[in-house]
Amino acid sequence: LSGWKGDPKLWSVKDGIIYGTTIGNKLKANTFLVWDGEVDDFHLSFEAKCTGNNSGMMYRSQWLNEADHRLRGYQADIHPNPPYVAMLYAEQLDKRGIVARRGQKVEVGTDGKPKVVGKTCEVTPVKTDEWQTYEIICRGNHMIHKLNGEVAVDIIDNHPNKQLKGLIGMQLHAGPAMECWLRNVRLKEL
Structure with a gap:
């Protein structure tokens, strides 16, 4: 896992695929x-799947606790509930x-309140235990998440504490035992 920081008891590489587990x-x-x-400002694409719990890709994040590899920031969710897969979640x-x-x-006002201003796609079931392609595109306060090439969320964030720069990290969620796999990670700075 050269170039990555994480708990070696939880993360490994198998056949060129990043593997994380809490089992x-x-x-x-x-x-x-x-x-x-x-x-x-960047365009990140990756393929992921997970079982047992939800996961997600953090971005523009800051260390919450570096020793425990904990982050706070934006997250593109990998979640089995259809409205939550590829959603934008602000973790901690x-x-x-x-x-x-x-x-x-969604547009987030300077008062910090999100307002739905339009629709991006139909919300259909997604098998998050099978490989899916995710993309995160950020330019200034504009963030887009894509799922299998389709825009899932489109956000303008005018929150006074919006995050414009930071770390990227893949989540292992507390709770039920889980596994996640990550491959074909591509990052392009814009």
């Missing part, structure tokens, strides 16, 4: 495999939580 290692809090670099970020569900175009 046999119950987590007290979410933990992440964090890429060793920071990005601001000013108690914001869900910013935009799949299918929503």
Whole structure:
């Protein structure tokens, strides 16, 4: 896992695929495999699948606890519930939580409140235990998540504490034992 920081008991590489699991290692809090670099404006694409719990790709994140590999920031969710897959979730970020569900175009005001201003796609079931392609595109305060080439969420974030630069990291979620796989990770700075 050269170029990444994470708990070696939880993360490994098998046949060129990044593999994370909490089986046999119950987590007290979410933990992440964090890429060793920071990005601001970028286009990230990757394929992922997970079983047992939800996961997600954090971006423009900051360390919440580096020793435990914990992050706070934006997350593109990998979640079995159709409205939540590819949604924008603000993890440990000013108690914001869900910013935009799949299918929503959202503008966050300077008061920090999200407002749905349009629709991006139909919300249909997704098998997150099978390989899916995710994309995250960020330019300034404009963020887009794509799922299998289709825009899932489109957000303009005018929150006073919006994140414009930070770390990227893949999540292992506390709770039920889980596994996740990550491959074909591509990052292009814009």
